Amino acid sequence: MSPLLTKHQEQPSGPHPPPLVRATGITKRYGPTTALLDGQLAVHQGESHALVGRNGAGKSTxxxxxxxxxxxxxxxxxxxxxxxxxxxxxxxxxxxxxxxYQKPTVVPELTVAENLFVNRQPTGRAGLIDWRRLRREAAELLDAWDVHVDPDARTCELSVEDRQMVEIARALSFGARFIILDEPTAQLDNREIERLFTRMRALQDSGVTFLFISHHLQEVYEVCQTVTVLRDARWITTAPVAELPRAALVEAMAGESVVHRADTARTPVPEDARTLLDVRALTGEAYENVDLAVREGEVVGLAGSSGSGKIQLAETLAGMHRPRSGTAQLAAVALPFGDVTATLRAGVGWVPRDRHDQGLVPAMSIGDNATLGVLDRLAGTPLARRLGFLSTERRRTLAVDLVQRLDIHAEGPHQPVSDLSGGNAQKVVMARALASEPRLLVLVNPTAGVDVKSKESLLARVDTARDDGTAVLVVSDELDDLRRCDRVLVLFHGRIVAEYAAGWHDHELIAAIEGVARP
Incomplete structure (x- = not known):
């Protein structure tokens, strides 16, 4: 550990008034999983206090x-x-x-005034809502906190920035003076971010205290006075922002793994390998003007924070969304945006970010789930295919093969997928993606929520796909997933801002993800 980081391992010393909020010795477990162990936080009146840490650090808990x-x-x-x-x-x-929160909790079809006083509307003598008084009190509340929004406007018509300010005003109307902002800038552009920070500073001057949670570390230095770092479900350090250089903050978040260097022992992709995926000027709701290419037998990683647009980009390539503009070709054929079935037929294999909601049908068996995407290939004869009949024997043979290839620990393909552990369930999702023998494999958080052994098994499938000449796109929050990549592209606010060849160090990749210069 560097002397610079050690210097800030203790709570800031010196005379301070009692904290507005103090959490000490916080421990929370969910079964065998420790979500937070001996966590601590002290936030003082009128400050903006940053809470940072990588995914899984314990912030949400x-x-x-x-x-x-x-x-x-x-x-x-x-x-x-x-x-x-x-x-x-x-x-x-x-x-x-x-x-x-990052996702608004206001009711979109209600007006601003109705949202401000939902479930506590002023009433008249007959017990009916006093609409005139409601609008007047809403206007007074907004004016008191300098929120320039029309009380009669429908909330769905407001900008994200204004919706956030309505939520802050609603919280302040209850008497709260401690506001937690969870990734408030994820959906804002640069001008909106600056306006939000200006409003935060004005509210601080009025006695409001903020806990500011962000994956964009440069924002911590712009708007916060103190920062607390969590890592691996533990408190690591609390320090004045002005006394903690960016290099030390990144090191606190990354830990001793900053000395880890991504594996460079793998055989490089041949220079003459043809490009299978060719994306040009792709623009969607969460990303803009993205150019990327993945060659035959190449594994490319996409890294970025939760608001970077990386997942939406991957979902677009898998057929879930239509972009606003731009093109994507697989083996020189345009991908059919917005049509998952057609995208699968075009040669894309897909492991979605949530195996429970997007990846599995719990009531079906392992074999049924694994072969769900290739039913059109499992007919016994051309006539059976036209009539929609399946060959039970072909389906069983393929299912058995996939169970063996993916090392799925189960009684057999007939076992309900709902009986499986998280690791084996994720292997079923991977098996379905591989069943179609895709030319492009798109993986989003492929090892999320699995044990170490299952994780290694899943990543070994990535290596096998690479060796078979498949183009692989890995979108992940886990550095271990990205170490298997030949290149890693970093997205920040919807744009590719950096590219790292195999051999990157943890701290340089984390710095790019968090939006700060390399330490």
Whole structure:
């Protein structure tokens, strides 16, 4: 560990008033999984305090505990020196703290005024809503906090930036002066981000305190005074932002693995390997003007934060979305955007980010799930194919082969997929992607939520696909997944901003993902 980081391993010293919010010794477990162990946080009145850490660091768990959605297994939370309310006292929690999430919690079809006072509308003598008073009180609330939004506007017509300010105003109307902003800039452009920061500073001057959660580290230096780092479900350091250089902050997030260098022992892709995937000027809701190419037998990684657009880009290539503009060709044939079935037939294999909602049919067997994408190939004769009949023997043979190839631990292809462990269930999703013998394999978080042995087995399938000449696109939050790639492209706010050949160091890739210069 570098001396620079060691210097900031302790809480900042010096005279301070009691924290507005203090969490100490916070531990939370879900079965065998430790989501947070001995976590701590101290946020002082009127500051913007950053909470940073890579995915899985424990940030979401801490937020759930700070907002009263979960009780810690150990540890305490105090507001203004007093114990946190009971979990059942929601009114007391709303008067203490509110969280503005990346996804809005306002009701889009209601007006701003209705959203501000939902479930607590002022009423008249007959018990009916007093609409005039509702609009007046909404206007007064917005004016008090300098939120320039029409109370009568439908919330769905507002910009993301204005919706966030409405949510902040609603929280402040309950009396809360501690606001958690969870990835507030993920859907904002640069001008909107600057306006949000200006509003945050004005609210700080009025006594509002922020906990600012972001994957974009340069924003921490723009708007926050103090930063707390979590890593691997543990508290790592808290320090004044002005005293913590960017290199030390990245090192705190990455840990000792910053010395790790991605594997360079693999055989390079031949220079004359033909391009299978050719993407040009692709623009969608979450990404802009993306150019990328993946050659035969090449594994290319896409890295970036949750708001980078990497997942939406991958889903577009898999046929789930239509882009606004641009082209993508697979083996010189245009991909059929917006049609998953046609995309599969065009030669794309797909492992989605959520195996439960997007990858598996729980009521079906392993074999049925694994062969679901190739039913048109399993007819016994041309006539049977035209009539839509399947060959049971062909389906069983393919299912058995896939179970063996993917090393799926089960009684057999007949076993319900709902009986499987997370690792084996993910192998079934991978088996279905490989069943069509794709020319392009698109994998999103392919090892999420699996054990170490299953993870290695799944990544070995990536190596096999590469050796077979398949073009592979790996979109992942896990550095271990990206180490198998020949190149890694980094997306930031929807644009490719960096490219790293195999052999990158953890800290340089993390710095690019978080939007800061290389340490």
């Amino acid at each position: 801490l937020v759930q505990i700070l907002t009263g959605l979960q009780a810690p297994d150990a540890g305490t939370v105090r507001f203004d020196g007093e114990p946190a309310p009971a979990l059942t006292d929601r009114d007391a929690w709303r008067a203490k703290v509110a969280c503005v």
